[in-house]
Amino acid sequence: MPDSGADLLVVDDDARLRSLLQRFLAEQGHNVAVAADAAEARAALAAMAFDLLVLDVMMPGETGLELAEALRRGGMETPILMLTARGDPDDRVAGFEHGADDYLAKPFDPRELALRIRTILRRAAPHAPPSPAPSGPIRLGERWFDPDRSELRGPEGTLRLTGGEAALLAALAARAGEVLSREEIAAAIGTPEAGERSVDVQVTRLRRKIEIDPREPRFLHTIRHRGYVLRPGP
Incomplete structure (x- = not known):
């Protein structure tokens, strides 16, 4: 785009x-x-x-x-x-x-x-990988996130992501396993002025799409006083 x-x-x-x-x-x-x-x-x-x-x-x-x-x-x-x-x-x-x-x-x-x-x-924009780009799709249980296409796919097909949700997941996937502060995430998704609470809201929305039970996340974890980390896996 x-x-x-x-x-x-x-x-x-x-x-x-x-x-x-x-x-x-x-x-x-x-x-x-x-x-x-x-x-x-x-x-x-x-x-x-x-x-x-x-x-x-x-x-x-x-x-x-x-x-x-x-x-x-x-x-x-x-x-x-x-x-x-x-x-x-x-x-x-x-x-x-x-x-x-x-x-x-x-x-x-x-x-x-x-x-x-x-x-x-x-x-x-499609086909715009984050920097640095992860090597290939990221597995999140039965779903896969393709950062090159900003697509989340699962057994039910392609799941809809808003631009903000796709940007958030791409930023976390680019540094999977690393804890990112809310400030780092806000800067990565292009909303540095929106504040920490807006990042929390975006995380909550994204968990509804990648987690079986958003209240007990398997992949997108909160690290108290530090931020968030994405831990891909089966």
Whole structure:
């Protein structure tokens, strides 16, 4: 997936901001569609596939958080960048809990938004191995993670990973057996400003997909006061 020329959907109930973002992001080389609320966003998503959603949190009716959570439950893995007027840590964590890949507080510099979009698109790009790259797929019980394709496969087929989940698993797989601090993980997945709690949220989401019992993890372990470690195995 390229850094530019991506298909973006901007969802915000502020008509002026929608227009500004559509024009600015188009100048960055992207193809930009807009929606004023969740209903318009659903219609746009039904009509075409997007590379990334820029989604406002505070919208009348179905909020951005509710829409993101519903899309994730429905199996959509398109990256989501949340916009909100509330930028404290609890709000950022709520965004990640509802399926966001990144979070940007209003007011923001459009150049920072463009940079965040480029980062997310690079992170979600297929055939982009982490550095250093692990040697081949990583076994996690009956599932295998292929870092070259950012794919998690099992007896049931390919399991859906969001961009954030794939980036987290790739970062841990690249240093399998090593304990990574939350700060190292946040830097590796491109969200250093999001804080430690957001890493914990991403870990919780990932465990639901790789562990038989997320409450008793076999592969993704918490090392108290230090961070997390991935221990592959049968």
